[in-house]
Amino acid sequence: MSIKVQRRKKNLKMELLLMVVTHLLLLFSSKTYTNAEDTACTKLGSTASNPSNATERDSILKVFNDMREHIATKQSPEGDNLKKAKNMYKLFWNCSMEKKVRKSVEKKKGATLTKDYAQNYAIFKSGTSTTLANYTNAAKQDWYNQVIIHGLDKNQTYTDGLDFFANMVNAKATQVACAYDDDGTNVHYSCIFNVKPVKGQSIYERGTPCSKNSQCTTYPGSSCDTVTKLCKYEGDIPEPEVTSTDATTATNVNPTGGTTATGVTPTAATTTADIKLDNAYMTVAGRTKVVNAHNYRRTLLATGQIRNGKNPSNANLPTAAFMSKMEYDMNLEAQAIEHAKGCSLEKSDESTRTGIGENVYVHKTVIKDPVELFNIVAISWWTQIFQDGINNQLIFSENLRDKQAKKGIDQTAFTQIAWANTSKIGCASVDCSGKSFVVCRYSPAGNILNQPIYRIGYVCQGCQGTCSSADGLCIMT
Numbered sequence: 001m002s003i004k005v006q007r008r009k010k011n012l013k014m015e016l017l018l019m020v021v022t023h024l025l026l027l028f029s030s031k032t033y034t035n036a037e038d039t040a041c042t043k044l045g046s047t048a049s050n051p052s053n054a055t056e057r058d059s060i061l062k063v064f065n066d067m068r069e070h071i072a073t074k075q076s077p078e079g080d081n082l083k084k085a086k087n088m089y090k091l092f093w094n095c096s097m098e099k100k101v102r103k104s105v106e107k108k109k110g111a112t113l114t115k116d117y118a119q120n121y122a123i124f125k126s127g128t129s130t131t132l133a134n135y136t137n138a139a140k141q142d143w144y145n146q147v148i149i150h151g152l153d154k155n156q157t158y159t160d161g162l163d164f165f166a167n168m169v170n171a172k173a174t175q176v177a178c179a180y181d182d183d184g185t186n187v188h189y190s191c192i193f194n195v196k197p198v199k200g201q202s203i204y205e206r207g208t209p210c211s212k213n214s215q216c217t218t219y220p221g222s223s224c225d226t227v228t229k230l231c232k233y234e235g236d237i238p239e240p241e242v243t244s245t246d247a248t249t250a251t252n253v254n255p256t257g258g259t260t261a262t263g264v265t266p267t268a269a270t271t272t273a274d275i276k277l278d279n280a281y282m283t284v285a286g287r288t289k290v291v292n293a294h295n296y297r298r299t300l301l302a303t304g305q306i307r308n309g310k311n312p313s314n315a316n317l318p319t320a321a322f323m324s325k326m327e328y329d330m331n332l333e334a335q336a337i338e339h340a341k342g343c344s345l346e347k348s349d350e351s352t353r354t355g356i357g358e359n360v361y362v363h364k365t366v367i368k369d370p371v372e373l374f375n376i377v378a379i380s381w382w383t384q385i386f387q388d389g390i391n392n393q394l395i396f397s398e399n400l401r402d403k404q405a406k407k408g409i410d411q412t413a414f415t416q417i418a419w420a421n422t423s424k425i426g427c428a429s430v431d432c433s434g435k436s437f438v439v440c441r442y443s444p445a446g447n448i449l450n451q452p453i454y455r456i457g458y459v460c461q462g463c464q465g466t467c468s469s470a471d472g473l474c475i476m477t
Contacts, residue, residue, distance in 0.1 A: 041095040051132060051179065057093050059133040060178050060191075063140050064091050064168060069228045071169060072209040082152060086207030087218050088171045090230040097177035097192055105181040105188045117192040118167035124187040135180060139189050143168055145383065150296065151305055156202045161296070161375070170197040171204035172218055174233045275330050281337045281428040286370025287328050290427050290440070293378035294326050294417055295473060301418055302472040303459055309389030317385075317394070321457025324423040325473035332356070332426025332441040340439040343432035357422060357442035359413045366431045373429055377438050381413035390415075394453045401449065412447055419446025420454035423476045 041057070051057045072088040097117070104112045104119070111119040122139040143164035150161040158166040167173075168191070175194035180187050197203055208215075209229035216222035216231035223232045278284055300306050302323035304316050335356065339348045345362050359381055367373040388409050390400055396415055404410035416422070419442070427440040446453070460467035463474035 041093070041098055051098070056132045059131075060136050061091060061093060061176070063133065063136045064176060064191075065228065065230065067140060067144070068169065069230055071204070072229050082147070083156070083206045084209060085156075085171060085204040086209060087205055087216060088209065088230055089174050089216075089218065089222075090225060090228065090232050091176045091193075092174060092234065094175040094177050094194065097175060097194065098179060101177050101190050101192045102179040102181075104192075105179050105190050108181065108183070108186075108188050111190070113192055117194065118170065118173070118196040119190060119192045120164045120167050121188070121190045124189065126182055126184055126187055132180070135187065135189050136178065139191070140168070145386070146379075148307065148386070151300055152203075154206075156204050156206060158197045158199050158201060158203050160292075161379075162203070166197040166199075166203045167193055169203055170195060172197075174219075275328065281340065281430060282333060283370050286374060286427075287333075289371045289374045290378075290425060291326055291328050293374060294425060295471065297378070297382050297417060298323050298326070299471040299473060301454075306385060308385070310386055314389060317390075318456045319459050320420060320454040320472070321460070322455055322462035323420045323473050325468060325471070325475050326423055326425050327476075329424040329426045329443065332424060332443060333428055334426070336426050336428040336439040336441045337430075339441075340428045340430040340432075340437050343430065343437055345432060345435070345437055353441070353445075355443065355445050357416050357419070357445035357447060359416050359440045359442070361413075361438040362432075363436040363438070366434060366436050367429075370429060373436055373438065374427065377440075378417075381417055384409070384411040384414035385418075387411070390453075394456065396447055396449060396451055396453055398449065401447070415453050416442055416446040418453050420452075422446050 041051075051060065068088055068091070071082055072085040074082070074084040100113060100117075101119075111121045113119045120139070120143055122142060124135065124138065146162050146165040147169075150159070152162070153159070170193065173193040173195040176191060178189070178191035180189040182188075210216050210224035210231055211226060211229070213223045216224050216233075218231065219233040219235065221233070221235055224230075225232055275287065276284060297306075301317060302320040304319040306317050308314050308317045335353065339358075345360075347358055347360050361377045361380060363373065363376065367376070388403070388407070388411065390411065391397060399406075400411065400415065404412075421444055422442045424443040425440060427438065429436050429438045431437075455462055459472040460474060466475040467473075468475055
């Protein structure tokens with residue numbers, strides 16, 4: 001045998017040995033927690049609560065991977081009309097990330113890891129659940145509700161209001177870790193994902209889910225789980241991607257009404273009523289957020305994209321023949337400021353604001369950034385429709401008005417936002433003894449007894465002004 005042949009055989013053996021060693025290293029660097037517990041995760045020296053063992057980590061992974069499987073194969077039970085996904089990756093647990101998220105929830109300061117990770121956060125009242133799986137399911141559902149509220153375009157684009165949804169559905173994410181801390185009053189729950197979605201880009205690719213390894217192309221060496229139709233990448237964690245200037249974090253309104261947020265201090269306040277200037281109770285960016293948040297939801301409603309009630313199988317509310325496009329009004333803002341400064345933390349008496357509607361919201365801590373605050377507020381008011389259905393005639397009836405007293409469900413904030421004839425809005429927030437008190441005033445007022453919330457019909461059919469065909473709203477000026 002020639003020396004060249006011997007060397008070639010020796011080199012092939014070395015290459016095969018190297019491939020085996022590399023495969024084993026990759027295999028053990030990313031545990032699935034299906035059968036064995038990684039002690040490195042259980043001895044982190046953190047005072048935060050669960051997960052404390054492999055079973056609990058498995059329960060978290062199952063929640064998220066079941067959701068990703070349902071999206072990839074178009075089996076989602078949420079009534080969201082999402083399309084099938086290709087290159088959707090399975091999530092694996094990461095011990096190093098768990099250590100970081102445990103320390104984060106101990107601080108109880110919201111999402112503190114957004115520089116390097118996509119972080120979701122929620123707060124629940126202590127005692128509302130006894131298992132980690134229940135907390136995970138509740139948090140996941142709230143985060144998922146963002147796409148039910150805001151919808152997703154044909155390109156699955158990550159847009160405003162989809163932060164938590166985009167973080168956990170991002171097809172490129174391969175690693176996750178979660179933790180919670182129960183201080184006896186509240187449970188702070190957070191999950192971090194290793195790859196951050198990019199605002200303005202697709203959260204996932206529409207297409208056929210994988211059935212063979214060659215269809216998993218995001219990361220070299222990926223394979224296909226032919227049972228779940230999810231791609232698997234068990235190598236080193238990809239470097240976090242560079243995102244847009246918008247942070248991939250948001251504030252979540254949870255099932256028990258608790259919230260959390262991060263924000264920045266606005267620029268120096270002024271006392272002017274100029275819509276182009278900030279003041280002590282509202283900023284220019286805040287005004288834009290208020291109008292956009294309202295009009296976006298009115299568009300979804302007008303075009304028949306909002307489910308009527310809690311059950312995912314319920315039909316959507318009908319399309320609107322007329323739904324005005326809201327604009328911001330500084331006089332209404334001034335009225336909102338005056339009521340908010342009184343710190344009653346309640347609605348004003350209707351006799352003091354004839355013809356003017358009102359919604360109020362109290363946040364248990366002060367959030368100085370109006371954009372962050374009004375994101376929470378809009379979600380809280382709008383999701384009232386997902387607590388219980390309203391009558392098919394869409395009449396603001398006595399039963400609807402009095403539902404809070406009879407059933408403990410208040411939907412009057414939703415109906416005011418959805419009121420077709422309301423065309424102007426002005427809002428303000430005030431620090432009331434460590435709480436953010438939010439007041440929004442509307443003109444003309446909604447919630448008029450025995451009157452329709454909006455008229456059913458073809459989109460823009462009853463528009464007397466200019467129909468904005470892009471959003472299904474009528475421009476009144």
